Amino acid sequence: MKSSSTPSEAPATARVIALAGNPNSGKTSVFNALTGLRRKVGNYPGVTVERREGRMELPDGHAARLFDLPGTYSLYAASEDERIARDVLLGLAPGIPRPDVVIAVVDASNLERNLYLATQLLESGVPVVVALNMIDIAERSGTPVDAAALEKELGVPVVEVVGRTGQGAEELKAACARARTAGRLWRMPRLVEQALGRVREAVSAAGIVHPGAEDGEALRLLTYARDEDPSFATGGERLREVVRQGRAELEQEGIDRVALEAECRYALCRSLDEKARRPSTGRISTSERIDKLLTHRVLGPVIFVLVMGTIFQAVYTWAIPFMDWIELATRWAGHAARGVLGEGVLADLIVDGGIAGVGNVLVFLPQICLLFFFLTVLDDVGYLARAAFLVDRVMKGVGLHGKAFVPLMSSFACAVPGIMATRTMSNRRDRLLTMMVAPLISCSARLPVYVLLIGAFVPIGYQGLALLSMYLLSVTMALTAAWVLKRLLFRGESGTFLLELPTYKLPSAKQVIRTVLGRARIFTVQAGTVILAISIVLWFLAYYPRSEEIAEQAEQRIAAGENPAEVANWRDGLQIRQSYIGRLGKGIEPVIRPLGFDWRTGVGIISAFAAREVLVSTLGIVFSVGEADESSALLRDELRDAKRPDGMPAYTILSAISLMVFFVLACQCMATLAVVRRETNSLRWPLFLFSYMTVLAYLGSLAVYQGGLALGFG
Amino acid sequence: MLNMAQIPLGARISGTKAGCSHLACLEPGEFGRVRAVGGETRLRRRLLEMGFVSGAQVRVVRFAPLRDPIEVELHGYHISLRRAEAREILIDPV
Numbered sequence: 001m002k003s004s005s006t007p008s009e010a011p012a013t014a015r016v017i018a019l020a021g022n023p024n025s026g027k028t029s030v031f032n033a034l035t036g037l038r039r040k041v042g043n044y045p046g047v048t049v050e051r052r053e054g055r056m057e058l059p060d061g062h063a064a065r066l067f068d069l070p071g072t073y074s075l076y077a078a079s080e081d082e083r084i085a086r087d088v089l090l091g092l093a094p095g096i097p098r099p100d101v102v103i104a105v106v107d108a109s110n111l112e113r114n115l116y117l118a119t120q121l122l123e124s125g126v127p128v129v130v131a132l133n134m135i136d137i138a139e140r141s142g143t144p145v146d147a148a149a150l151e152k153e154l155g156v157p158v159v160e161v162v163g164r165t166g167q168g169a170e171e172l173k174a175a176c177a178r179a180r181t182a183g184r185l186w187r188m189p190r191l192v193e194q195a196l197g198r199v200r201e202a203v204s205a206a207g208i209v210h211p212g213a214e215d216g217e218a219l220r221l222l223t224y225a226r227d228e229d230p231s232f233a234t235g236g237e238r239l240r241e242v243v244r245q246g247r248a249e250l251e252q253e254g255i256d257r258v259a260l261e262a263e264c265r266y267a268l269c270r271s272l273d274e275k276a277r278r279p280s281t282g283r284i285s286t287s288e289r290i291d292k293l294l295t296h297r298v299l300g301p302v303i304f305v306l307v308m309g310t311i312f313q314a315v316y317t318w319a320i321p322f323m324d325w326i327e328l329a330t331r332w333a334g335h336a337a338r339g340v341l342g343e344g345v346l347a348d349l350i351v352d353g354g355i356a357g358v359g360n361v362l363v364f365l366p367q368i369c370l371l372f373f374f375l376t377v378l379d380d381v382g383y384l385a386r387a388a389f390l391v392d393r394v395m396k397g398v399g400l401h402g403k404a405f406v407p408l409m410s411s412f413a414c415a416v417p418g419i420m421a422t423r424t425m426s427n428r429r430d431r432l433l434t435m436m437v438a439p440l441i442s443c444s445a446r447l448p449v450y451v452l453l454i455g456a457f458v459p460i461g462y463q464g465l466a467l468l469s470m471y472l473l474s475v476t477m478a479l480t481a482a483w484v485l486k487r488l489l490f491r492g493e494s495g496t497f498l499l500e501l502p503t504y505k506l507p508s509a510k511q512v513i514r515t516v517l518g519r520a521r522i523f524t525v526q527a528g529t530v531i532l533a534i535s536i537v538l539w540f541l542a543y544y545p546r547s548e549e550i551a552e553q554a555e556q557r558i559a560a561g562e563n564p565a566e567v568a569n570w571r572d573g574l575q576i577r578q579s580y581i582g583r584l585g586k587g588i589e590p591v592i593r594p595l596g597f598d599w600r601t602g603v604g605i606i607s608a609f610a611a612r613e614v615l616v617s618t619l620g621i622v623f624s625v626g627e628a629d630e631s632s633a634l635l636r637d638e639l640r641d642a643k644r645p646d647g648m649p650a651y652t653i654l655s656a657i658s659l660m661v662f663f664v665l666a667c668q669c670m671a672t673l674a675v676v677r678r679e680t681n682s683l684r685w686p687l688f689l690f691s692y693m694t695v696l697a698y699l700g701s702l703a704v705y706q707g708g709l710a711l712g713f714g
Numbered sequence: 715m716l717n718m719a720q721i722p723l724g725a726r727i728s729g730t731k732a733g734c735s736h737l738a739c740l741e742p743g744e745f746g747r748v749r750a751v752g753g754e755t756r757l758r759r760r761l762l763e764m765g766f767v768s769g770a771q772v773r774v775v776r777f778a779p780l781r782d783p784i785e786v787e788l789h790g791y792h793i794s795l796r797r798a799e800a801r802e803i804l805i806d807p808v
Binding site for chain 1: 770789
C-alpha cells in the first residue's frame with residue numbers, strides 16, 4: 001500500500017537537526033558524541049523543560065545546529081515534554097526553526113518499545129535517520145539487531161552507534177545527508193482510514209501543519225486530542241466537525257479510538273522487531289541477576305540506606321573542606337583587593353559586595369558537583385529508578401513521587417542542589433511539588449542559627465532535644481506541605497508512577513564529568529548572576545546611608561587612645577543601625593513584635609536573605625562585637641544581656657525558640673529562589689515559594705511565642 | 715460480583731488465575747495476557763503507549779518491599795507501576 005505522505009529527501013546541507021528518543025535510550029550520550037564541548041543550555045519558553053543545543057560539524061564542512069529534544073515515549077502532546085518535542089518537529093516552537101532532519105535514537109537492546117516513537121517520527125514529515133544505539137549491549141545481552149534489515153523495513157538510513165564511546169558518530173553525521181521521510185507503515189480498518197482521510201483533508205485545508213505532517217496530525221486529532229487542543233482553535237469549526245463526525249462513526253462500529261493507534265503501532269513494532277532481530281545468541285542478561293540483589297525484599301532496603309547514606313555524607317560532610325577553601329579564598333581575595341584599592345567606597349563595594357557575592361555563588365559548587373556526580377553515576381547505572389521503586393510506597397503517602405526522595409534528602413545539606421536534583425523527575429507536577437517543599441527541609445545553613453540561639457538560651461541538658469525538635473519540625477512541615485499543596489495546587493491532575501526500569505549499564509567517566517561540569521556551569525551562570533546581583537543590593541542597603549558624624553566620632557575616640565578594634569565594632573554597629581537595612585528592621589518591628597523579635601532581630605532577618613547563616617554575623621555587627629560566628633561567647637553574652645528600651649530583656653528562651661521556628665519555616669535564601677526561578681523558568685513559582693513559606697514562618701513563630709506567653713513562659 | 719460456585723472446581727485448585735482479572739492480583743513469576751486497559755483517558759493512553767496493548771504478554775517480576783509498586787516485564791523490558799494503576803490493566807490467564 002502506498003504511503004499517504006510522499007517521501008522526501010533531506011536538503012543538500014542540513015542546517016537544523018533534532019535529536020529525539022525515549023528516556024534511557026542513551027540520547028544524551030549520542031548528543032555528546034555528536035557535538036563539541038560548547039553547547040547552549042536554557043529552557044523552552046514558559047516551561048520547566050530544559051532546552052539543549054550544540055554545534056555539529058558535518059562531513060561536508062558545514063556546521064549544523066543540533067537540538068536535543070526532551071526524552072519521550074510518544075509525540076501525542078499528553079505531557080509538557082511531548083508537546084515540546086512535537087512543537088519543535090512541526091516548527092511551532094518559538095526560536096527554533098523547523099528541523100531539516102531528525103535523528104531518532106533507538107535503543108537496540110529494547111527495540112520493540114523504542115520503535116514506537118521512531119515510527120511516529122517517520123510520520124512527522126521531517127526526514128529521519130535512525131541511530132541504532134547501544135548495539136554493544138544488545139549483542140552482549142543476546143538480542144543483536146540487523147541494522148541493514150531494519151533499514152530495508154523502515155526505508156530510512158539506520159546507523160549503528162555506541163553513544164557512550166562515540167563509535168559510529170561520524171557515520172551518523174554522514175547519514176544525515178541521506179535522511180528520508182517514510183510516512184505511515186501501517187494501516188487501520190477501512191472505515192477508520194476513510195474517516196482519517198476526511199480529517200487529513202480538513203487539516204490540509206486549514207494549513208495547521210506543514211506538508212508531510214498532515215497524516216500524523218490528523219490521526220492525533222481523530223483519536224486522542226482533547227477539545228482544548230490548540231490545533232482545534234487554529235483549524236476552525238470545519239475541522240472540529242469532521243473530527244466529531246469521524247469519532248461518532250468509530251464509536252458506532254465499536255472501535256476504541258484511544259487504543260487504536262497504540263494497538264496498530266505495536267503490531268507494526270512487533271513485526272519490525274521480528275524481522276530486524278538476528279537469531280538470539282542465547283545469553284541471559286545479567287541485569288535480572290543484579291536486580292534480584294538490589295531490589296530484594298530485605299537486602300534492597302539495606303543497600304538503599306547505604307547508598308543514600310553515602311550520598312548524604314558526601315553532600316553534608318565531604319563538601320565542607322571545599323566550601324571552607326572557597327570561603328578562605330574569597331576572604332583572601334578580599335584582603336588582596338583591599339591592599340590594592342585601599343580604603344573607600346569603591347573598595348567596600350568590590351570587596352563586601354562583589355567579591356563576597358561571587359563567594360556566595362561559588363560556595364554552592366562543591367555540594368552541587370558532589371551530588372550530581374553521584375546522581376549521574378546512579379542514573380546512568382540504572383539505580384535511581386530502582387531507588388524510586390523501593391521507596392515510592394512511603395513517599396506516596398504524602399503525595400510525592402518515589403523519585404522525590406533523593407532531592408529531599410539532599411536538601412538536608414542544601415536546598416539548592418536538592419532543587420537541581422529534581423531534574424531526574426520527568427513529570428512536571430511531581431517535580432514542582434518537590435521543589436516547593438524541599439526548602440522546608442532543615443538545611444545546613446540553618447545550623448549556625450540553631451547553635452547560636454540554643455547555646456545562648458537553652459539550658460545545658462535540653463540543648464540536644466531542642467536541636468532535634470527543629471529537625472523534626474522541619475520534616476513534619478515538609479511532608480504536611482506536600483500533602484496540602486498537592487491538594488491545593490495540583491488537584492485533579494492524577495499522577496502516574498509508570499517508571500521504566502532500564503537494564504544496568506556501566507557509566508562512562510567522560511559523560512559523568514561532562515554532566516557534572518554542565519550542571520555547575522548552569523548554576524554559576526544562570527542562578528549565580530541573580531545571586532550576585534542580590535548580594536550587591538543587600539550590601540548597598542546595609543552600607544548606605546553613611547553617617548559622617550559617626551565616622552568622625554570614631555576617629556576622635558581612636559585619636560584619644562581607645563582600642564581601635566573596639567571602636568571599629570562600635571562604629572559598625574551604629575552605622576548598620578542607621579543604614580537602610582537598619583531602618584527597614586525598625587520599620588518592620590511592629591509586625592514582628594508579636595513574634596517576640598525586636599528591630600535588631602529584624603535587621604538580622606532581612607540580612608539573612610543573603611543566606612541564613614548571615615543572621616549570626618549580622619547580629620555580631622548590630623551588637624558591636626565585630627566578626628562573630630555561632631560559637632562566639634561574646635555574642636551569646638550580648639544576646640542574653642540585650643535590653644529593650646523598657647528595660648526588659650530583648651531575648652528570652654521563648655523568643656529564641658520563636659526565632660528558630662521562624663528560620664525552620666521561612667525561605668530566607670536568595671540562592672534557593674534564584675535556582676527555583678532557573679529551574680521553573682518563571683517568576684511565579686519562586687514568588688509563590690517565598691510567600692507561602694514566609695506566611696508559614698510568621699504564623700508558626702506567632703503560635704510559639706503567643707502560645708508560650710499564654711502558658712506563662714515569659 | 716464473582717460467584718465462587720460458578721467457577722469450575724479444577725480452576726480454583728490450579729492457582730490464583732481463576733479469580734484474577736487484572737494485573738494487580740498476579741503474584742511474582744506469574745504471567746498474563748493483556749485484554750484491555752481501563753482508567754481515565756490520560757493514564758489509559760500512557761499505559762497503551764508503554765505497551766500494555768491487547769494481546770501483550772506481561773510477567774510480574776517482583777513487588778517492592780512494601781508490596782507496592784510492582785515490577786513487570788513486557789515487550790522485553792521492565793517497567794514499574796503502582797497497584798492502583800495495575801488494577802486498570804485487565805488480563806487473561808496465559
